[in-house]
Amino acid sequence: MKIIENKKQCTGCGLCVYICEKNAIKMLATEGGFLYPQVDETKCVSCGKCKNLCPANKERKSVTPLECYALADNRTEQRCKSASGGASALLFEEVINGGGAICGCRLDENLRAVHDTAENIESIDLFRDSKYVQSDMSSAWDKIGEHITAGKKLLVSGTPCQIAAVKSRFGKNGNLTTVDFVCSGVPDPQIFEIYKADIEKESGKKIKEFYFRDKTNGWKKSNIRVVFADGTEQIITRKDSYYFRLFGGNLYFRECCYKCQFKNFNTFADITVGDYWGIEKLHPELDDDRGCSLVIVNTEKGKALADSIKSRCTVTPTPLDFAIETHPKLEKSINRAKYRSLFFHIYKGDEKSLKKAMQICTRGSKLGKIRRVLYQKALKLTHKI
Ligand SMILES: Cc1cc2nc3c(=O)[nH]c(=O)nc-3n(C[C@H](O)[C@H](O)[C@H](O)COP(=O)(O)OP(=O)(O)OC[C@H]3O[C@@H](n4cnc5c(N)ncnc54)[C@H](O)[C@@H]3O)c2cc1C
Structure with missing residues (x-):
């Protein structure tokens, strides 16, 4: 059973493992730490469910965005904890306050990026910040399924390919809303493990917390900040971090990211967010260097949710063409090094x-x-x- 014709298009979402009733599929790291499905032929009954639902095999249709704007959470303290203007966290808050659940990426107790669900406001901080590493969705699938079955409102946030996977399985459910982001690509989780171990070796201390986008020196010059178990902290500038130099060199992204099938508004998400880079050119008054989100509303369902947070943030409509100009990754994949x-x-x-x-x-x-x-x-x- 070949789930996908071209292995290079596999996004590693793990939906095939979740969907297989025969437990015939496992995710294994076969290139660096990137997970790919392995089918156990002795268990597989060739039912074709994995192939039919695989997001890489799905037909695409481009969306025509309804709205585009710059957004900043009015609470500067909260916004500083988020990667850009705090749009994602505000949407999460709205859904939880309405009795629903959320699903997004957080760092687990071993500081591995995983997708997880939550239902309480206190958990939201865990999901803030961009984790520049591929998030493992394996353990989230069952939880997403449980929330959907329970008839709860659920907001799922993830990369465009993760959202395509969630929509492929649960897209018909009216309680599901989704948000993706302008995505450069996802780095190798194994290299992130080595990088953390390197910091620990050099400092002689155990890392307790890891932030990719600390805004102590501003949003535009955000740095890595690690908090060690003894309470001390270290700031590592992007320039001094080989992890970010590899990011800039486009060397360690998942293979499918170089030919991402979800560019050019081929998104399945109700809302797309991003860092509103370039906002200072259009609206210098909005640029306090504490973070500004780009929000692109793709569907009526997305509009209803996005409208409901507007009283708690500053929203400034901007032309979509400007966002495209300042975010080439909306249209094109990164170049393969x-x-x-x-x-x-x-x-x-x-x-x-x-x-x-x-x-x-x-x-x-x-x-x-x-x-x-x-x-x-x-x-x-x-x-x-
Ligand atoms: C790997 C990666 C590459 C990105 N590339 C770009 C880019 O090129 N251009 C651009 O404008 N924006 C990019 N972004 C998005 C940007 O960094 C912010 O995440 C986005 O602006 C949302 O900011 P926020 O303040 O609304 O989010 P926050 O309130 O900080 O919340 C962060 C949100 O991102 C989700 N998230 C964090 N890490 C991951 C991950 N590894 N996988 C899946 N979901 C995750 C969380 O679930 C949460 O919903 C990228 C993000 C990531 C994770």
């Missing part, structure tokens, strides 16, 4: 090989360039990449 295959060939899942892969595949000395060109040629000749 020239040396990405080489990077994942050298990197074997441990710190030593990661550092070697970075040394060879990232811009640097002339010698490094010669090495990577020769390496790439040799591997191509031997058909290893």
